[in-house]
Structures are given as structure tokens and as C-alpha cells.
Amino acid sequence: MDNARLKRIEDWMRDYRKAGRYSGSSLLVYRHGEEAFFAADGLASVARGQAYERDTILRIYSMTKLVTTALLMMLVERGQVVLDTPVAQYLPEFGQMRALRQGATGEDQTDPARSPTLHELLTHTSGMTYGFNTGVVPEAYARRFSEIGLQDVTLEAWCKVLAELPLCFQPGTAWEYSVGIDVIGRVIEVITGETLAAVMQREIFDPLGMVDTGFDVPANKLARFADCYEKREGDPLALFDSAEDSRFSEGRVSLHAGGGGLVSTLDDYMRFGEMIRLGGALEGVRLLSPRTVRFMTSNHLKGDIASMGAESFAEMPMTGMGFGLGGAVVLDPARVRVQGSVGDFGWGGLASTYFWTDPVEQLSVVFFTQLIPSSSYSNRAELKALIHGALLD
Numbered sequence: 001m002d003n004a005r006l007k008r009i010e011d012w013m014r015d016y017r018k019a020g021r022y023s024g025s026s027l028l029v030y031r032h033g034e035e036a037f038f039a040a041d042g043l044a045s046v047a048r049g050q051a052y053e054r055d056t057i058l059r060i061y062s063m064t065k066l067v068t069t070a071l072l073m074m075l076v077e078r079g080q081v082v083l084d085t086p087v088a089q090y091l092p093e094f095g096q097m098r099a100l101r102q103g104a105t106g107e108d109q110t111d112p113a114r115s116p117t118l119h120e121l122l123t124h125t126s127g128m129t130y131g132f133n134t135g136v137v138p139e140a141y142a143r144r145f146s147e148i149g150l151q152d153v154t155l156e157a158w159c160k161v162l163a164e165l166p167l168c169f170q171p172g173t174a175w176e177y178s179v180g181i182d183v184i185g186r187v188i189e190v191i192t193g194e195t196l197a198a199v200m201q202r203e204i205f206d207p208l209g210m211v212d213t214g215f216d217v218p219a220n221k222l223a224r225f226a227d228c229y230e231k232r233e234g235d236p237l238a239l240f241d242s243a244e245d246s247r248f249s250e251g252r253v254s255l256h257a258g259g260g261g262l263v264s265t266l267d268d269y270m271r272f273g274e275m276i277r278l279g280g281a282l283e284g285v286r287l288l289s290p291r292t293v294r295f296m297t298s299n300h301l302k303g304d305i306a307s308m309g310a311e312s313f314a315e316m317p318m319t320g321m322g323f324g325l326g327g328a329v330v331l332d333p334a335r336v337r338v339q340g341s342v343g344d345f346g347w348g349g350l351a352s353t354y355f356w357t358d359p360v361e362q363l364s365v366v367f368f369t370q371l372i373p374s375s376s377y378s379n380r381a382e383l384k385a386l387i388h389g390a391l392l393d
Helices: 003-018 061-077 118-123 136-144 155-162 180-192 196-208 219-224 266-277 290-296 379-389
Strands: 024-031 034-045 097-100 110-113 228-232 235-241 321-323 328-330 345-348 354-358 363-368
Touching: 003 024, 003 034, 003 379, 024 266, 061 118, 061 180, 061 196, 061 266, 061 290, 061 345, 118 180, 155 180, 180 196, 196 266, 266 354, 266 363, 354 379, 363 379
Parallel strands: none
Antiparallel strands: 024 034, 024 363, 097 110, 228 235, 321 328, 328 345, 345 354, 354 363
């Protein structure tokens, strides 16, 4: 990678901060299994004057989905679960589902629907949604879950509330970004008889040496925890969650959200990402077989995401973009209209974080900042262009 062109990335990070878009950010790039670039810029906490450092702990939100998916696939490899199983086999509350009729104007205008499969939950084709999406059912989610966060409710109780809401569409007929992988987290709990946090710690974090990753931040690590900001009308950097009084503080988290509940560091997540890029193993520790990783990172849709109804998501085009298990996969960079390689696999988080692996260029990239929502700026497309612009071999 060309050092002069990599310098452009530092300028780009600085420009985002000086423009008041981000308080700061950090980036780690590996190529061919070795560190190729690291940069940190600006402040992780404006109020405390805390700089972004390599070991700053951040909320990775939906980048959690890849970790939860890898954990489920470890159970699949052991013969403990099959992806085509209806979720109701593990969570009976999802046994009597209903789906919104086409053209419905109210959440009561539904037809009977079968229970989504685990595979549909992993690929966002289950009919579930998020409250920040648009439409009748997302509005129902926003009303029902407005008071339910990570506190004062368990994953088991949250799933029971979720099962009372209708699906956006009949399972398997469309694509909509959803809480499906949070439900997968509860399935893992039922299969193992343990909390999702305990299983992740034993099966993934401890073996990979991910020492700062978990569902909460211990008191002795709060000094390294970043504040999270939100872009609002009239205030592009409004404080959303302070590290000093965070909902992620140890002892305050009761819901282990497999779709968006983890905190992590650059190096921790890079260890997970390199495990994926290397086919399921890192430094002699194997979590998954190469064939399972190839299965995960293949497109599991009939076509691209756009062909199933979603033209774009978080400022990224969905034309030419497929979806594997837990993450998106590039089918055709030209149709995506963003530099990349066929087979790029990854996902981002609500606070504008981003991760991908590139099997052609042998790259793993982790970008961290803390600004909600992730659709605020086109940072992901810009970063991919900057990275590819520095590849000269």
C-alpha cells in the first residue's frame, strides 16, 4: 500500500472532525495478515478531552451481528441446530405469526404467516424489522419498544413482546433490515442453556484474545470508553450516551442484544475479522471450518438485495450487493458503484462504525467513530475508495 496515498486517509479523518461531522475516529487496516495502516484522530469524548486511542472502547452496535452469526454457525457445525428450522421450535411464542397484507394502512390488517426460519432471521428475510425503518410495522415497533432498551428487560422477555407484533411481509418474500439476529441470540441461549454473554465469552472472546469485548463496560475500563453522539437538526454532534453514565455500564445491561449490543476495540474486532478472512482460524485457534466461512460469506439471496425491495441502506447502494449470513457480500462492485472486490464481506454499526474483509486483496478493515445514525454521511463509500486508492500492486 502506498504511504503517500494512505496519508489521504488521515487527511479525510481530520477533515471530518474539522467540519464538525465527527468528534474523532480511528482506523485499522490489515493486509496479508499484517498491519498496514493505523490512524486515530480527534476526541472520543469532547467533554472529557479524551483522545481517540488504539484501545478506546466503542459501541459497535450491528457489527455484533457477525459475531452472533459466527457463534450460531459453530453450533451448526456441532450438529446442534439446522438453519431451516422454524424459530418457533426454540421459541414457541413465534408459532402463531401474522404478516401485514400488501397495501395495509394499519397493523391489524394481516394474514396468517408461518414461523420464520433461522436462516431467514440471519438474512433479514424473516419479515421482522426495526423501529427506525419506514412503514406500518416499523411504526408499531417504535411505539412498543420506545421504553425498552438494554436495561430492565431480559432477552427472553423482549422476544415475547416482539412475537406479538406482525411481520412486514410473508417470510422469505422480501428483504428488510431487522432484529432477526437478536432473536438468534435468544435461540443460542435456549440451545446452550446459558446467557448469550457467557457463551460468547467462552466460545469466541477468550479463544481469540478479545479482552475488551462484551455487552457492558467494567468500571475499571470506563476511562477508555468513548461518548456517543447523534446528528440532530441544529446540532450535528448532540450527546447521545455519555461514557460516565452509559447504558452500557457494568451492572446496567440486562438484555444481551445479539444484533447490536457489543462494545469492542479496534484490535479486538480486527482479531475477529482476521479469523473470518483466514477461513475460521487465527494464530492456531480454530472456531469454524473454511467451508463454513465460505458458506457464511456467500450470497444467500436469489439475487441482490435491491431485487428484494431495498434500493439502499445506510448511504450504501444495495444494487449489486448480496447478503450472506449476518453480513453483506459484494456481487458486482460496478453495480454497487463503490470500489471493492467481488466477495467483500462485512457490515457496519448504528454509530457509523464499519468493517469488511476483502478476499481478493487480502484486506481486513475496521473503522470506528461514534455518531448516530450511520446514514448521516457517506463515510463507508468514501473509505472504501480511499483504501482502494492506496493499493498500487
